[in-house]
Amino acid sequence: MEKRLSGQKALVTGANSGIGAAVAQRLAAEGADVVINWLFNEDATREVAEKINKAGGGKAIGIKADVSNEEQVDAMFKQMFKEFGTIDILVNNAGIEIHNLLENMSKAEWDKVIGVNLTGNFLCSRAAVRQFLKNENRPHSRSRGKIVNISSVHQVIMWAGFSSYCATKAGINLFAQSVAQEYAEKKIRINSVAPGAIKTPINQNVWSDPKGMADLMTKMPYGRMGEVEDVAAAVAFLSSDEADYITGTTLYVDGGMCLYPEFRFGG
Numbered sequence: 001m002e003k004r005l006s007g008q009k010a011l012v013t014g015a016n017s018g019i020g021a022a023v024a025q026r027l028a029a030e031g032a033d034v035v036i037n038w039l040f041n042e043d044a045t046r047e048v049a050e051k052i053n054k055a056g057g058g059k060a061i062g063i064k065a066d067v068s069n070e071e072q073v074d075a076m077f078k079q080m081f082k083e084f085g086t087i088d089i090l091v092n093n094a095g096i097e098i099h100n101l102l103e104n105m106s107k108a109e110w111d112k113v114i115g116v117n118l119t120g121n122f123l124c125s126r127a128a129v130r131q132f133l134k135n136e137n138r139p140h141s142r143s144r145g146k147i148v149n150i151s152s153v154h155q156v157i158m159w160a161g162f163s164s165y166c167a168t169k170a171g172i173n174l175f176a177q178s179v180a181q182e183y184a185e186k187k188i189r190i191n192s193v194a195p196g197a198i199k200t201p202i203n204q205n206v207w208s209d210p211k212g213m214a215d216l217m218t219k220m221p222y223g224r225m226g227e228v229e230d231v232a233a234a235v236a237f238l239s240s241d242e243a244d245y246i247t248g249t250t251l252y253v254d255g256g257m258c259l260y261p262e263f264r265f266g267g
């Protein structure tokens with residue numbers, strides 16, 4: 001595999017499962033040293049780190065932190081800088097969804113989703129940008145630092161029962177674009193990848209149920225669920241110098257989910 005990220009240091013949040021694990025492996029395969037942030041399941045973290053370290057690309061270490069907790073996030077970055085010296089690439093991937101209709105949604109449920117998906121993005125982005133601004137003479141990249149957010153098609157597609165999730169993903173979009181505007185002149189790039197339906201633990205209830213899959217396929221022009229590698233490839237591209245002129249945008253990796261598939265047979 002082409003080593004577009006050799007010598008760079010990356011941190012991927014929520015990286016011991018699903019999309020995050022695939023992103024960590026892809027960035028390492030392209031040469032980056034990677035922090036696997038995790039909160040639950042130390043064994044899974046060890047497995048992902050071992051896979052990466054055996055593969056012979058960049059190396060991996062796990063660091064535990066709840067991304068919604070300011071002290072833990074700051075401590076995680078401090079540990080990363082001690083181990084790796086700096087950060088070049090942050091991938092804000094950690095995310096959760098809690099199903100509920102508005103009338104039944106507790107404040108605790110709302111706070112939880114906002115805390116992980118949106119406040120977590122803010123805390124990690126702030127810590128990364130503070131360090132990017134100190135990055136001088138990074139010979140491996142034309143940019144001083146890159147952030148890639150794992151957003152969702154639900155930053156634009158409304159989703160009944162998941163209004164808190166949609167609020168966070170839409171929020172990430174304009175937060176990221178505003179921050180991209182703030183730091184473009186400093187050569188810091190901030191973009192998002194918006195996956196459609198990717199086969200991971202977060203949506204196991206859908207892909208493990210034939211009826212759920214049949215329904216999903218009606219929303220999926222490309223005729224298949226996405227794989228984690230589809231998302232990882234997009235993240236690696238946006239992290240690399242090939243995307244050096246791209247900032248403040250969203251790359252949809254959704255098999256056409258945003259194409260209003262219901263309109264295919266007439267309006």
Ligand code: NAD
Binds near residue numbers: 196197199
């Ligand atoms: P996943 O459940 O496998 O991954 C989520 C990860 O976030 C897990 O590793 C989890 O432990 C971690 N996490 C949760 N709370 C955390 C916290 N407070 N601190 C640190 N880590 C925490 O599911 P996934 O599908 O791989 O989801 C990854 C991202 O992709 C999420 O942001 C999700 O919204 C987004 N996404 C997924 C899909 C999809 O179809 N799978 C579609 C669109 C967007």
